[in-house]
Amino acid sequence: NAGVTQTPKFRILKIGQSMTLQCTQDMNHNYMYWYRQDPGMGLKLIYYSVGAGITDKGEVPNGYNVSRSTTEDFPLRLELAAPSQTSVYFCASSYAGTANSPLHFGNGTRLTVT
């Protein structure tokens, strides 16, 4: 019963490098989300998806891209890493995308950009 799986757990990037944070879920959830967690700032929504082939911007999408080719996978792409993208990234999913359908989170990816 894996739930939401994120890889890698940790990564250090140099400024200007690119990388993809992987997220997969095995619960057949239609809705998937990417959040970043900064100290003292709570969680901010980067992008979300309501189903395969459909994505939309959240509060802080600049510098990121996403795709949703399957129900299970929702990768997050950083094209030109900047120090401001140093954060902990969480992927989440939910069944119905309704306000009373809770989020299921992965364990996070800690990214440092230097």
Next chain:
Amino acid sequence: GDSVTQMEGPVTLSEEAFLTINCTYTATGYPSLFWYVQYPGEGLQLLLKATKADDKGSNKGFEATYRKETTSFHLEKGSVQVSDSAVYFCALSVTGNQFYFGTGTSLTVIP
């Protein structure tokens, strides 16, 4: 816009003490309210939820009541344990497409 404000931490309590973590919200519609808990090195887990005014969510000895008149959803537990040490997040959602989180309150329980 929609937002959540929660009590700043960190909070340190002795085992068996009473816990309250305050949470107030602003919402344009009729939100559902949630408390999530994050243990060290893990993602957030749903602790409890309430979907309409006057509902009480409860789980693992924690409780929170949805108070529309005071726009609050305070988290309480009568007797905390060392294993309750974690970061607690209040959150709301109106549409389900977006969830708004508070900044988190770190709780440490000492034996």
